[in-house]
Amino acid sequence: MTEAIGVRRRSFASRVVGRGSVVWRMDWLLFGAVVALSAVGTLLVWSATRTWSSIEPTGMAKKHVLNLLIGLALYSAVAVTDYRWLRTYAPVLYGIAVVGLILVISPMGSTINGHHSWILLGGGFALQPAELMKPALVVMLARLLAPTSEKGKKKDRPRASGLALSVAAAGAAAALVMLQPDLGTTMVLMATTGAMIVFAGIRKRWVGAGVLLAALAAMAVWSLGLLKPYQVARFTALIDPSSDPRGVGYNSTQALVAIGSGEVFGKGLFHGGQTTGRFVPEQHTDFIFTVAGEELGFVGSVTVVALLGVVLLRGVRIARMCGDRFSGLVSGGIIAWLAFQTLVNVGMTIGIMPITGVPLPFVSYGGTATFANMTAVAILQAIHLRSRPV
Numbered sequence: 001m002t003e004a005i006g007v008r009r010r011s012f013a014s015r016v017v018g019r020g021s022v023v024w025r026m027d028w029l030l031f032g033a034v035v036a037l038s039a040v041g042t043l044l045v046w047s048a049t050r051t052w053s054s055i056e057p058t059g060m061a062k063k064h065v066l067n068l069l070i071g072l073a074l075y076s077a078v079a080v081t082d083y084r085w086l087r088t089y090a091p092v093l094y095g096i097a098v099v100g101l102i103l104v105i106s107p108m109g110s111t112i113n114g115h116h117s118w119i120l121l122g123g124g125f126a127l128q129p130a131e132l133m134k135p136a137l138v139v140m141l142a143r144l145l146a147p148t149s150e151k152g153k154k155k156d157r158p159r160a161s162g163l164a165l166s167v168a169a170a171g172a173a174a175a176l177v178m179l180q181p182d183l184g185t186t187m188v189l190m191a192t193t194g195a196m197i198v199f200a201g202i203r204k205r206w207v208g209a210g211v212l213l214a215a216l217a218a219m220a221v222w223s224l225g226l227l228k229p230y231q232v233a234r235f236t237a238l239i240d241p242s243s244d245p246r247g248v249g250y251n252s253t254q255a256l257v258a259i260g261s262g263e264v265f266g267k268g269l270f271h272g273g274q275t276t277g278r279f280v281p282e283q284h285t286d287f288i289f290t291v292a293g294e295e296l297g298f299v300g301s302v303t304v305v306a307l308l309g310v311v312l313l314r315g316v317r318i319a320r321m322c323g324d325r326f327s328g329l330v331s332g333g334i335i336a337w338l339a340f341q342t343l344v345n346v347g348m349t350i351g352i353m354p355i356t357g358v359p360l361p362f363v364s365y366g367g368t369a370t371f372a373n374m375t376a377v378a379i380l381q382a383i384h385l386r387s388r389p390v
Contacts, residue, residue: 026079027384030314033307034075034362034377038068040304041363044291047270048283049365060284060365063124067367071374078378083386086379087326090136090143094169097136100129101176109180115357117180128368130177130185135376137173137189138196138333141166145200146325158200166197184356188341190214195336196329251287254280255349259293259301266297284365286357289349304363308342311362311377318380321387331383334376 046061086093103109103119110118110126118126144166145158158166170193177186194214198207258274261267272294274280280287293301312335319331338361345360347353359369 025385027314027318027381030311030318030377030381030384033310033314034374037304037307037311037362040292040307041288041360041365042068043269044288044295044363045284045365047272047295048275048288048291050270051276052278064365064370067370070367071370074371075374075378075381078375079381079385081382083327083330083379083382086139086330087143087146090139093136094140097129097133098172098176100127100132101173104129105176105179115180115182117182125367128366130180130182131366131368131372133173133177134185134188134192134337134372135334135379137170138192138337138376139330139379140169141193141196142326142329142333144169145196146329157202158197163197163200163202166193182357184344184358187344187356188337188358191340192333192337195340196333199329199332199336200325251281251355252348252351255287255290256351258290259349262294262297262301264298266293266295266300269295271295282357285359286345286364287349288360288364289346292363293349304360305342305346308338308361312339312342315377315380318384318387322383323387327383327387331380334380338373338376 042061042064045064046058049060050058100119104117108119109116110120112118112126117128117130119129120126144162147157147159147162170189174186174189177189194210197210254274258272258280261274262272267273270276272291274294275283275291280290283291289301289304292304296303315331315335315338319328319335322328322331341358341361344353344356344358345364348355359366361373362370
């Protein structure tokens with residue numbers, strides 16, 4: 001009897017951690033990079049908020065850790081499920097995200113730090129539906145662009161109806177986000193949509209036509225005055241931040257000062273003068289990369305970028321292993337989203353991109369953004385677990 005129990009125990013352990021188990025087949029490099037980025041982000045959030053937190057010196061960091069724990073719980077739940085359910089429920093997820101965006105621009109929405117992008121939940125917590133739209137739009141576009149009769153054939157092209165519905169779905173999401181207004185998230189949604197349409201395999205002439213239409217649309221938005229004055233000023237400040245160093249160019253100028261002052265090895269964690277003095281606004285969210293630059297120096301900044309690169313490269317590897325078009329498009333969409341958001345966030349701190357309110361994935365403080373990012377990499381993990389042969 002004891003021997004039989006021992007056999008069952010060994011069998012259970014084998015199922016959990018043995019060869020062929022979920023633990024064995026997980027992409028640990030992907031998971032490790034995300035955990036490392038989250039750990040570094042927690043330290044940077046702590047440093048950026050310890051001198052002004054209204055709770056206590058470690059209050060914001062503790063709240064960030066709580067968000068990370070919830071995010072890791074979501075990661076664990078999503079990673080071990082069959083990703084194919086996303087195709088079935090994509091319209092539901094997209095619909096929920098659209099409802100959330102509508103509620104934001106209704107009287108239920110709230111303004112935090114000048115952005116009308118939140119729904120207050122009480123207890124110091126708030127929901128940002130625009131962040132939830134990112135994964136929802138990715139899975140919705142993948143469903144629309146992946147032919148239902150594909151049978152894993154990569155040469156299949158998306159149907160015209162699917163392409164039209166994809167543009168409509170992305171356009172509706174972008175329009176609702178711009179009503180907040182949130183230019184940064186709108187740019188992320190549009191870049192992700194464009195990348196997924198290209199990944200879907202449309203003909204080159206249609207890609208060229210799409211680029212031309214996008215350029216014409218951008219010119220129309222600019223010439224018709226659809227952007228807010230401060231948004232226009234951010235683009236013009238990109239060309240010459242020194243033209244108004246106390247106005248629209250202030251953020252860019254102070255960000256460059258903070259990063260440059262860190263030199264090679266940085267001033268040391270918690271010892272950044274720009275960070276402690278709060279010269280750079282929103283250093284725990286949009287400008288958290290300046291904390292890395294000042295306190296960890298060039299070496300620390302490159303390490304953060306390298307870890308983000310690991311996440312993206314592992315995502316590319318997973319996308320190449322996909323056995324069906326839907327999972328391939330989902331993987332490609334997630335990679336495009338995270339890559340573009342990283343480019344915009346890091347780029348605006350070093351003066352090569354306009355100032356827009358997008359957080360650095362897995363590093364910046366945030367609740368809804370953390371949950372969305374963790375869900376995205378969990379979907380990649382779920383696809384990896386079911387694409388890799390046992």
